[in-house]
Amino acid sequence: MCGHRPSQSVDQTSLMVALPLTLAAFFVAFACWTLFAVLGVQLRHQFALSHLEFALLLAMPMLSGGLVAFPLGVATQRFGGRRVILACLLALMAALLLLSSVHSYTGFLVAGLGLGAAGGLFSAGLQYLVTYLPPSRAGLVLGVFGVGVSGAGFSYLIVPVVERAYSWQLAPLAYVLVLVVIALLLLVLTDPEPTDRSQRPLVSLGVSLRFLARSRVWRLCLYFSFLFGGLVGLGLWLPDYLSTQFQLSLEDGARWSLLFALPVVLAQIVGGIGADRFGAVTLLRLVLLLCLVPLFLLSYPDTDLAIAGIERTILLSIRPTLDWVVVGLVLLSFAMGLGLGALLRLLFDEYPRHLGVVGGLMLAAACTTAFLLPLMFGLAVAWVGVASAVFMMLFVFGLCTWVVLEWASRSDRCMGPLPPTG
Incomplete structure (x- = not known):
């Protein structure tokens, strides 16, 4: 057994209320978190941004999300996930109101920092749901919660429509109204976690910092980062x-990008169920290997080959089409979604009583990665001049992640008992 299970004294029917509301909060927050993925394309032309400036705008919510993830994880462990969820929703509302009123590149960067508050909803949601989790179905429940990442697809779909019908400034205000409704429903229909220490231990900052010294935690951070x-x-x-x-036009580009976000919805649930049945580590090892296949294919740039034949030179032109790229992206998204479902089950198996703290560390690592990747993508396009270099970078990253998991699973097959957490 890895760690101790939280007490299941709470009626499991409460999960039918807590899970949909927590999922809705995470879904809308993630949609807010990726607003610049759609708005940024227009802002790039409006402010004549360079590749690096545009990448910084995209990555700003990730930067602030990474900075606050661990502190919010500690706060979640001490004060409860429900309180932190409500605080994150209020911070998001303020950032969205600012976003709808600014008119300068600096103002959008500041608003982007505020959008990083959405990151806190990940660890807070995990910690809140663990109160209601039946251990035998933890993978399924956490996989359903992880579906919230598909909120990015909602922005791809709705923001271009709102922009064409009215103006893009209306989209942040619409999100504010939705967040207000979710916050009110959480206040009215849910209760805070039990204050009994046996059900929700109050973890000090010193104990929380001890997790930084655990190689197992850093391996989880690496898997989650990829x-x-x-x-x-x-x-x-x-x-x-x-x-x-x-x-393509902005709307068409966003619509095709939606096909990358949607497979995660089903894949995370399937990954959670598979982890419940076959084991999280077994599924995760397979999924990381599967991710490398579409990444390798997508990495191939436009290429012209001149093959010297016996009697003539054979010219071969390789031009990946939009359909080809979209199919590769769908396969990649589904594989990554399977991995996320399995990884959340693995997190529950190893740290069932400290999801807030460890989940916050994992999110901080992932946000740092999500912040750096657009910057590196921008630099790759500017310096190398090959658009598919972004997939080459992800292929190397995924290969390193798979090697680490293989090494860890071979050296510690059963993942071992957890050391005392104090």
């Missing part, structure tokens, strides 16, 4: 990548 950070970083970059690479 699966979640890579998913977010690539999702932020895709609308502009597809629009530029295939001469």
Whole structure:
């Protein structure tokens, strides 16, 4: 057994209320978190941004999300997930109101920092749901919660429509109204976690910092950085990548990007169920290997080959089409979604009583990755001049992640008993 299970004294029927509301909060927050993935394409032309300036705008919510993830994880462990969820929703509302009123590049960067509050909803939601979790179905429940990452697809779909019908400033205000409704429903229909220490231990800052010294925690951070950070970083970059690479309009680029966000919805649930049945580590090892296949295919740039034949030179031109790229992205998204479902089950198996703290550390690592990836993508396009270099970078990242998991699973097959957490 890995750790101790939280007490299941709470009636499991409460899960039918807590899970949908927590999922709705995470879904809308993630949609807010990736607003710049759609709005940024227009802002890039409006402010004549360079590749690096545009990448910084995309990555700003990830930067602030990474900075606050661990502190919010500690706060979640001490004060309860429900309180932190409500605080994050209020911070998001303030950032969205600011976003709808600013008119300068600096103002959008500041608003982007505020959008990073959405990151706190991940660890807070995990910690809140663990109160109601039946251990035998933890993978399924956490996989359903992880579906909230598909909120990015909602922005791809709705923001271009709102912009065409009215103006893009209305989209942040619409999100504010939705967040107000979710916050009110959480206040009215749910209760805070039990204050009994036996059910929700109050973890000091010193104990929380001890997790930084655990190699197992850092391995979880690495896996989450590739699966979640890579998913977010690539999702932020895709609308502009597809629009530029295939001469598409903003709306068409966002619509095709939606196909990258949607497979995660089903895949995370399937991954959670598979982890419940076959084991999280077994499924995760397979999924990381599967991710490398579409990444390798997507990495191949436009190529012209001159093959010297016996009697003549054979010219071969390789030009990946939009359909080819979209199929690869769908396969990649589904594989990463399977991995996320399995990884959340693995987190529950190893740290069932400290999801807030460890989940916060994992999110901080993933946000740092999601912040750096668009910057690195921008630099790769500016310096190398090969658009598919973004997939080459992700392929190397995924390969390193798989090697680490293989090494860890071979050296510690059963993942071992957890040391005391104090």
